[in-house]
Amino acid sequence: MKSILVTGGCGFIGSHTVLALLQAGFNVCVIDNLYNSSYESLKRVQKLAGKKTDFHQIDLRDKEKLKSLFDQSRFDAVVHFAGLKAVGESMEKPLLYYSNNVYGTINLCEVMKGAGVFDIVFSSSATVYGNPERSPISEDQRLGAVNPYGQTKLIIEEMLRDLHRSDPQWNTALLRYFNPVGAHKSGEIGEDPNGIPNNLMPFVSQVAVGKLDELKVFGNDYPTRDGTGIRDYIHVSDLANGHLKALKKLAENPGIVTYNLGTGKGATVLEVIHAFEQASNVKIPYKIAPRRPGDAAVTYADSAKAEKELGWKAERDLETMCRDAWNWQSKNPQGYDS
Ligand code: NAD
Ligand code: UDP
DSSP: OOEEEEETTTSHHHHHHHHHHHHTTOEEEEEOOOSSOOHHHHHHHHHHHTSOOEEEOOOTTOHHHHHHHHHHOOOSEEEEOOSOOOHHHHHHOHHHHIIIIIIHHHHHHHHHHHHTOOEEEEEEEGGGGOSOSSSSBOTTSOOOOSSHHHHHHHHHHHHHHHHHHHOTTOEEEEEEEOEEEOOOTTSSSOOOOSSSOOSHHHHHHHHHTTSSSOEEEEOSOSSSSSSSOEEOEEEHHHHHHHHHHHHHHHHHSOSEEEEEESOSOOEEHHHHHHHHHHHHOOOOOEEEEOOOTTOOSBOOBOOHHHHHHHOOOOOOOHHHHHHHHHHHHHHOTTGGGO
16 A cells, blocks of 8 residues: 655645545545644545544644654655645745745655655646646646746746756656636535635635625636636546546656646636526625736646546536535535634
8 A cells, every 4th residue: 555645735635635545545644734724624534534644733844854754654655735825925925935835845855855755746836837828728838937926836846857857766747737626525625715715716605605795806808708717627626636647657657747637628707606606506796896917818728638648637517616615615604613
């Protein structure tokens, strides 16, 4: 049985992936500093899986603690989610983002190397394409970040590429997620953002549940079918499965690989609102507001490479994403504090 270390495993995508790993028979150890999550998510994951995980509250920047964990335990691979992800905050506090995301990953890689662990799956993001030239976006499209958060993802990708060049023992999967949404179908785990959500789907869910009054639709004058922005929303459980496929790929066919994880289909903001209304049977009040600075009109993935090389394809549609997001939100109106 393989042993996987999951960094950031109490967070939104991490918790769903830990569940998928446990259900697939892996031994899982989670580290998280709980900056943007709570241990409650992992408690629920263990209950759903009927299996235990090991948990250590460790900050990736604390190299001594990381090292002593690797001294005590043997891992076959690391799935590395831990990082800060708020674009606006990264513009206000760039040093925090470089320190947490880049320095944290340097520490992790140094400790992995010292322990002879060379398999890593890294959470990258479609943000590395900046304002994309065209959609669908394939992995070879021009890269360029437009904010410090995106820069940290680009730097880490480059660093992992350099590491592999310097020592081909490193086995690396760079997974570029598009817009992760939804929740596990049980409604026991889901997205629990701190404060007012920045992203569309959690904002819509919180309007539906009555925590927020009204959604602002950022721009209806884009060159799209209804004037609102198009994104590639992907169900978090599909994303979790992508990590299992990536681990399999690294074990069978070592090297460094990069994949887009998206559905290949774009939905407009108004389409998301309407799908959510259908799924929840709740009217979502919204008003049209100015464009959000920096937003691209259209972003969606070409995920053909992941399908061909990983045998992975997103299975859940927008209706399922909205239904599962609503199931989680309505069962847990205050998130994990409910
Ligand atoms: P999240 O905030 O829910 O999870 C990240 C977890 O990492 C949190 O539990 C947090 O407490 C932990 N963490 C952060 N810094 C840490 C540190 N220094 N040491 C230990 N733990 C630390 O975010 P998520 O949505 O689950 O995202 C997971 C990863 O995927 C992140 O790297 C994020 O940048 C990336 N990503 C997310 C999205 C998205 O829209 N959710 C899109 C693309 C990429
Ligand atoms: N959006 C919106 N209102 C909100 C949040 C987002 O209209 O309160 C729009 C945003 O302009 C974009 C889409 O919803 O077109 C997805 O935004 P999100 O922040 O979720 O993802 P990202 O833009 O980072 O891909």
